[in-house]
Amino acid sequence: MKRIATLLLMTLLLGGCTALPAEERSFAVALGVTHTEGLWTASARIPTYQTGGGYTTVSGEGASLESALGALDAASPMELDLGQLRLLVFSAELARSERFPGALMTLAARQDLRMGAALAVTQEDVQALMDALTPTTGSRLSKSIDVLLETRIGQGTLLHASLSEVMRMGERQSPVLMNAGLESGALTLSGGWPVSADGRATEPLSPEETQLLALMLGCLQRGTLSLPEGVVRLTGAQAESELSLPTLQGASVRLTLQCVSSPLTDEALSQAVATACLGVLNRLSGAGCDALGLGRQAMMHAGDMAQWRQVDWPARYRELQWSVSVGVTGPAR
Amino acid sequence: MTRNAPVRTPEESAALRRRGERRARAALIRLLASTSILRTALTRIVPEAGCSAWWLTLLCLLPGLAVYAVLSLLMRRTGTDTLTGLLRRCLGRGGAVLLSVLLGVAVLLDGLSALTALITLFTEGIGTRGTQWTLALLTGGVLCCCLHREGLARGAYLLRPVLLGAAALLAACALPGLHADGLFPMLGEGLPAVKSALCTSWSLAWPLLLLLTLPSEKSRARLQDACPVVTVATAVLLLLALTLPHERLTEPASLAARLLLPARHASNALQMLWQCLLMLTLFLSAGGAARLTADFLASPLRREVRWLPWAVLVALTLPQLLPSAALIRWLDGAEAWLLLPFAALAALCVPNAVRWRKRP
Numbered sequence: 001m002k003r004i005a006t007l008l009l010m011t012l013l014l015g016g017c018t019a020l021p022a023e024e025r026s027f028a029v030a031l032g033v034t035h036t037e038g039l040w041t042a043s044a045r046i047p048t049y050q051t052g053g054g055y056t057t058v059s060g061e062g063a064s065l066e067s068a069l070g071a072l073d074a075a076s077p078m079e080l081d082l083g084q085l086r087l088l089v090f091s092a093e094l095a096r097s098e099r100f101p102g103a104l105m106t107l108a109a110r111q112d113l114r115m116g117a118a119l120a121v122t123q124e125d126v127q128a129l130m131d132a133l134t135p136t137t138g139s140r141l142s143k144s145i146d147v148l149l150e151t152r153i154g155q156g157t158l159l160h161a162s163l164s165e166v167m168r169m170g171e172r173q174s175p176v177l178m179n180a181g182l183e184s185g186a187l188t189l190s191g192g193w194p195v196s197a198d199g200r201a202t203e204p205l206s207p208e209e210t211q212l213l214a215l216m217l218g219c220l221q222r223g224t225l226s227l228p229e230g231v232v233r234l235t236g237a238q239a240e241s242e243l244s245l246p247t248l249q250g251a252s253v254r255l256t257l258q259c260v261s262s263p264l265t266d267e268a269l270s271q272a273v274a275t276a277c278l279g280v281l282n283r284l285s286g287a288g289c290d291a292l293g294l295g296r297q298a299m300m301h302a303g304d305m306a307q308w309r310q311v312d313w314p315a316r317y318r319e320l321q322w323s324v325s326v327g328v329t330g331p332a333r
Numbered sequence: 334m335t336r337n338a339p340v341r342t343p344e345e346s347a348a349l350r351r352r353g354e355r356r357a358r359a360a361l362i363r364l365l366a367s368t369s370i371l372r373t374a375l376t377r378i379v380p381e382a383g384c385s386a387w388w389l390t391l392l393c394l395l396p397g398l399a400v401y402a403v404l405s406l407l408m409r410r411t412g413t414d415t416l417t418g419l420l421r422r423c424l425g426r427g428g429a430v431l432l433s434v435l436l437g438v439a440v441l442l443d444g445l446s447a448l449t450a451l452i453t454l455f456t457e458g459i460g461t462r463g464t465q466w467t468l469a470l471l472t473g474g475v476l477c478c479c480l481h482r483e484g485l486a487r488g489a490y491l492l493r494p495v496l497l498g499a500a501a502l503l504a505a506c507a508l509p510g511l512h513a514d515g516l517f518p519m520l521g522e523g524l525p526a527v528k529s530a531l532c533t534s535w536s537l538a539w540p541l542l543l544l545l546t547l548p549s550e551k552s553r554a555r556l557q558d559a560c561p562v563v564t565v566a567t568a569v570l571l572l573l574a575l576t577l578p579h580e581r582l583t584e585p586a587s588l589a590a591r592l593l594l595p596a597r598h599a600s601n602a603l604q605m606l607w608q609c610l611l612m613l614t615l616f617l618s619a620g621g622a623a624r625l626t627a628d629f630l631a632s633p634l635r636r637e638v639r640w641l642p643w644a645v646l647v648a649l650t651l652p653q654l655l656p657s658a659a660l661i662r663w664l665d666g667a668e669a670w671l672l673l674p675f676a677a678l679a680a681l682c683v684p685n686a687v688r689w690r691k692r693p
Contacts, residue, residue, distance in 0.1 A: 170578030
């Protein structure tokens with residue numbers, strides 16, 4: 001009985017050890033990061049918790065990203081929590097600089113940050129973009145962003161790129177980050193920013209190019225495919241990419257498309273898709289972005305990391321000879 | 334329709350009770366061994382070996398399994414059913430006392446490591462308010478209430494399905510994100526890293542020897558007793574390698590970050606589940622270590638020493654006054670040699686066990 005009484009008394013002490021209750025925290029929905037003229041700025045979009053809802057932007061500046069995040073914590077009206085983060089937006093200037101990989105590592109090292117947050121790059125002013133973040137569907141910004149992401153990824157104009165996925169790619173695959181923009185004062189997400197082997201973003205891909213890449217990655221299996229020759233309606237698509245081993249000099253991509261409507265004959269469609277895909281692959285290859293993850297196949301033939309480094313995969317990837325074959329089954333014309 | 338409970342004689346009831354206590358003890362030891370092996374593998378082998386950690390852990394388990402197998406063979410040859418019995422038969426009463434002291438010290442060190450990992454998880458991993466010392470006092474206080482007789486062992490036995498269910502759920506959720514190339518390059522950072530990991534972790538399997546302190550239900554099932562522990566540790570590390578690439582596994586990180594790594598890229602709910610699983614297993618492991626240490630140290634006296642578990646608990650809690658980094662470094666150094674005294678005892682037992690003949 002004494003022990004039970006002691007245990008019950010001790011549970012009273014546990015309350016002081018727990019973290020803050022949810023209503024005393026600012027759950028950031030989006031985080032913007034820029035680096036201009038030696039100054040890092042971190043901006044967070046947080047709910048105001050006022051009647052009728054609403055969101056506000058808080059910012060912090062510093063000489064390093066850590067200090068900017070510290071200033072952001074200090075500027076927040078309540079303890080800032082990044083555990084519900086949906087979107088991480090970087091300025092194009094920062095994404096193209098050599099500071100970008102370090103910034104991603106710093107953010108990934110924060111234990112309280114939600115690793116499932118989508119990574120986006122914008123050519124717009126980050127502060128303006130953060131201020132423009134309001135729910136376009138429903139009343140919650142987080143849900144609104146989730147819905148927008150799901151829709152665009154389903155359409156293939158956006159590739160899934162969360163902080164977790166990018167970190168888990170390691171040296172074996174290069175991510176294509178999302179392109180964020182503003183249209184009529186509202187957030188738009190379409191297109192992609194290929195990231196090279198050195199971790200820097202390169203020239204962005206258009207939504208159409210991103211769609212072709214999604215097709216080659218097997219992420220786009222049904223829906224509409226926009227080609228210069230017209231729009232194709234897909235009911236099924238299969239993709240397979242293979243690296244020529246052990247020479248590592250060539251790679252082939254095989255696509256099988258099933259379509260219900262197309263402005264072209266099967267042969268012409270096959271030729272058009274192959275040409276368009278080859279253009280995207282050559283762009284990616286030139287940028288040093290292994291978006292298809294062929295490095296994963298190459299890695300499986302290395303005995304240890306020293307051998308892998310000797311292979312110098314980024315250099316070999318840039319010189320790969322691509323071949324694309326497309327099989328089409330669709331409406332006879 | 335009514336079902337009557339079978340009528341048992343007092344002897345049958347006592348035998349059933351003993352079997353139940355033995356199973357509960359075995360569950361506690363398996364939990365302690367699994368937690369110890371997994372904790373060491375995550376914090377010492379994975380940072381050095383990366384993607385090769387899963388097979389390197391199996392390799393590091395071999396010396397301990399070899400000692401375990403030798404001692405099991407000697408026990409069968411000498412007709413003893415516990416390690417203490419073997420040592421008494423081969424080296425006399427002094428041998429049995431020495432074994433009890435060695436086991437007590439080793440389990441105490443393991444408990445100290447588990448408690449340090451738990452406190453570090455609180456302070457650095459989860460971000461709980463409170464200092465290292467206040468959280469150690471709080472954990473120690475809660476442990477005080479759990480050290481009653483066989484309470485922890487029964488708790489570990491009853492919680493088995495919950496712990497395994499949570500682990501299975503985490504594994505099932507990790508399955509869609511697995512990449513076969515995570516297992517490559519097979520040698521990780523190369524042979525120097527493999528050798529270094531082997532040198533620091535060759536004692537990894539010493540907690541399995543604790544299973545030999547219990548009489549086995551089947552005389553030829555000693556190796557089977559150790560299988561669940563080895564399987565759990567290897568499965569977790571294999572999943573980790575398939576989930577995260579070598580480059581991420583070998584990045585410098587704190588002890589708490591290393592412990593949280595398996596669920597770092599999972600959803601918030603799964604991260605929380607992993608944290609709870611870690612906290613529960615580390616807590617039960619530290620408590621189990623305190624209970625077992627007290628039992629081992631008291632066994633040569635052949636009487637119950639009521640104050641001993643509390644003294645062990647104080648011995649576990651007081652070191653938390655030291656800076657955690659220094660404590661972890663010191664414990665790592667000490668734990669690397671824990672198998673050595675048991676290997677020496679096994680070597681000492683071999684000649685006597687070989688000469689031993691059953692009296693007609």
